Amino acid sequence: MSALERHNVKTSGSGARSLVFAHGFGCDQSMWRHVAPHFEDRFTVVTFDHIGAGGSDSKAYDPAKYATLNGYAADVVEIAEELDIQDGIFVGHSVSAMIGALSNVARPDIFSTLILVGPSPRYVDDADYEGGFSADDIDDLLASLEENPLAWSASMAPMIVGNPDQPEHGEELAQSICKLDPDIATGFARATFTSDNRDDLPNVTARTLILQCRNDIIASERVGAYVRDKIPGSQLVMLNASGHCPNLTAPEEVIAAIRDFV
């Protein structure tokens, strides 16, 4: 199976440069549905699902490969290779910000521009670094995901939209919104929230924009500033939006910031 099939890759729009949107932990490519279509006039727009999310092929999940974010970065490189992307733009939300940074370090030729939405190179506090969470908090998260797969899957299950008008068809249309395979969720959470990619930041060569929200408990302003200081020549734009998901709560702001930069 090709990487394009495995990752449920969708391309639209036209343009010499490709603009790849990557979702973070907890959701799938529908995360970008209010933003991505606005770039179809100037770019080839690409969205995809990480393995375990949305319409991806869960059978491709390999715990060893995906134990760190490098496995996810390798997937991004593979998708880009199959699409023949060079000099592209990568927009990564949440953990995908670091996944984009890693893929840039591994293959600087693929993406010459990175846009990092709510990035964090490390979620757990360290000596003089404030990631926002203690190791116990993350253990607690992983234990709750592991212990409680039923409740997790109940809230993450695809919505089943029946067709009561035509019961004779007996077909149910499964609509995927933020679908995450419960068996893979814990592994993805572990790779995400135990990651430490601080040392990779200085090796990023792409032109980089950081989009920072207010009151983001997942990736604080302090962490955003840290990323800006470590990635050579990067810029940080403070959004008015609050929380961790401006691509959903304030898409216009995100669209405008990306447009200004590219």
Add this chain to the structure above:
Amino acid sequence: MSDTGVLSDEALMQSSAPCGLLKTDHLGAVLVANERLGLWLGLSSSDLCGTPLTQLFSKASRIVFETSIVPLLSLSGQVDGASLDLVNSEGTKTPVLLSAAVSGSGESSVTTFVFLLADARRAFERDLAKAKVEAETQLSSSQREGELREQFIAILGHDLRNPLASISSAMNILSRETLSDKNKRIVTLTRGSIQRMSLLIDNIMDFARNRLGGGINLTLSEGSALENEIEQVVAELRSVHPDRDVLLDLGNADDVKCDVPRLGQLLSNLLGNAITHGDPKRPIHVVARKSADNFFELSVKNFGPPIPPSAMERLFDPFVRSDNHGDQMGLGLGLHIASEIAKAHDGSLDVQSTDSHTIFTLRIPQG
């Protein structure tokens, strides 16, 4: 989304409903909360107003809320039964189930949250998850054990073949000597035992291989070798059971598409069964022919007592043995392997048992 049926803020705050209730604005700040929720959190419901909702959750639940619940609420307008922990100012966690729905849009949107206490349910789910892991562990360890046992059988069978081959060639050498009648009988009996044992080993090994997932592999050939093979199997049986009458009616068995040694093995198994169960005073009939409907048929008939209906059902299952032939008991694999060989040829092995006779018929489609 319509506001019909949504509690007024006042009614919500005073609600004695057995659940926690609150509403937030579009930024996730608490607008109103009921007293019960305040009770769980050790806060008055007025203290709660203005607090960011995420602060009411444990750190782990904040991550789940921000990364998973917020997108779902934003994209689908509602969430049902998410499992999260509330936390009070002392750090005590309260497991809850959360459901929420958004009404209105943009900056005027309001989200209503309902929390149900979920201690017992959480414990139940934890036990369920644990039981699942235990069952899976147990299953995989019994599967491993089963595999080891079957590998052991396969190796044992293989290693038994060599000494048996030595005994067999010793008997062949002896049979060419001039022997007394008594010794001739001993050689004949020994060769019969060797043949039975060799068939047993073949069956055991096929059974183990089948269980290990190898299946019965066929090497198909077309030619006249099948007639030879049938004649040879019958001749061998006659030589070791000179007292038994085996009649062979060999019609046209040329150019039958099959695995010749496998059909030989199948016939040996059916003949072994007929020797054990058939009337020793009456003949065993072997018929090989091509049917009008383009099947190759091989049948073995004996005049033994009918197979009891209770035994009929499991006749081709492994390790099924009849009760009334204590001295001749095998492993009960012969008919099982014979039927597996038939299946491997896309054919069938059927039995008809009446008061007068019992007949096993193999049918293999041709062309």
